[in-house]
Amino acid sequence: MVAINPENLAKPLGAPRAVPFYRILYVQVLIGILLGVLFGWLWPATASADWVKALGDGFIKLIKMMIAPIIFCTVVSGIAHVSSAQKVGRIGVKALVYFEVVSTFALVLGLVIGNLVQPGRGIADKVDAGAVAKYVGQEHSTVQFLLDLIPDSVVGGFARGDVLQVLLFSILFGFALLGLGSRGESLTKLIDDVAQAVFGVIAIVMRAAPIGAFGAMAYTVGRYGPQTLGNLLGLVATFYLTAILFIVIVLGTIARLAGFSIFKFLAYIKDELLIVLGTSSSESALPALMEKLERLGCSKPVVGLVVPTGYSFNLDGTNIYMTLATLFVAQALGVPLNLEEQITILLVAMVASKGASGISGAGFITLAATLAAVNPILVPGMAMLLGVDKFMSECRALTNIIGNGVATIIVSRWEKEIDPRALRAALEKTVDTTHFTAEDQPL
Secondary structure: OOOOOHHHHHOOOOOOOOOOHHHOHHHHHHHHHHHHHHHHHHOHHHHOOHHHHHHHHHHHHHHHHHHHHHHHHHHHHHHHOOOOHHHHHHHHHHHHHHHHHHHHHHHHHHHHHHHHHOOOOOOOOOOOHHHHHHHHOOOOOHHHHHHHOOOOOHHHHHHHOOHHHHHHHHHHHHHHHHHHHHHHHHHHHHHHHHHHHHHHHHHHHHHHHHHHHHHHHHHHHHHOOHHHOHHHHHHHHHHHHHHHHHHHHHHHHHHHHHOOOHHHHHHHOHHHHHHHHHHOOHHHHHHHHHHHHHHHOOOHHHHHHHHHHHHHHOOHHHHHHHHHHHHHHHHHOOOOOOHHHHHHHHHHHHHHHHHOOOOOOHHHHHHHHHHHHHOHHHHHHHHHHOOOHHHHHHHHHHHHHHHHHHHHHHHHHHOOOOOHHHHHHHHOOOOOHHHOOHHHOOO
8 A cells, every 4th residue: 555644634635735715625614514405495486396306316316337446346346455455354354333222323313312301192194005105015024125236237237327236246256366376466456546536526416416406405404305304303303412411421431432532623624514514415425425434544444334324234323213203103193102112113223224225215114114013003104204304314324424434443443554643633634525636546
């Protein structure tokens, strides 16, 4: 790997020392979000137009276009540069153990807050069972999920942008390249060079982030509007509060034990958080997150395995939503849930969240499976959440990306790749991904 000069991290790479504030990515995205809110509020009819929605959707599609090649290059290069295949397996096991433990904390916290606050009590709403019918029938078993990990063809996995299918092939290809020894060095160098070009494309695409954030936020406010919250504002507020508690207390404690501050880490990835906030998609910030984690000192094998896997197995925000939304529906419909049924919520949500990964409407599909397992009469109550789900999706995505970033650092610490002092020093540096060039990419 090419050594990184720590002095280069003190300023935006490839840019002059004094960068005007309006050229900083998070400032541009923040302005885009604020303008989007105003546009959607003042001109809701225009903001609800398809062309406005296309601004946000187009940016997300541009990012998703690059996710598969980034995962392939990062994972293959990372494995090929590792001297022992045992390390790759060790990283995978550690990541999965961490995912399950932290996911359980997220599920339990959602149940605890739901029982204490009881946001669904006193809400009487007309429930339209037909509104959620398309989600209820889409059960996705764990066996089918495991089979779906295997693509029908290698090209098909890349064409659909299926993260787990691309990850599986990349791991197999990386191990095969590792087994070639010196004969595979030229191919490994080629993949490293391709990775440089891919990150160069990301740097270009990221310049459109403010426009994407503007379009997505304007459409959301214009299409749904604050008035759609109504009596459901309590649920939205409770969900945001629970997510904040999880980030500050659970992830904050984990970060402190690992030797760094969760607030410093949030400041370090503020660009990515604002992009997620504006687009309601954690995938929109995946490439930039992987880049910044490598610059913290996390190795390519750790970043390449933990981050993509975490997007399916470490969805902390989604887990909180699952338990909190289930209790909300039960309380709103006046259906009491005993301790045994609430334990069932934990178990079903933990399994179903993995099985529904990668499916369109996965959050609602998982919620439908959870409600049906606990008490089938709760399923139609999902209709109450349709109007405010968009407002909660931002919080889910933000919590998910923060959780996966912390997970990557923790696994790197377990692998003794970075020490607390170096990590704290790196978190103090400023990295602006809009100024990355091909030569800046660490490989």
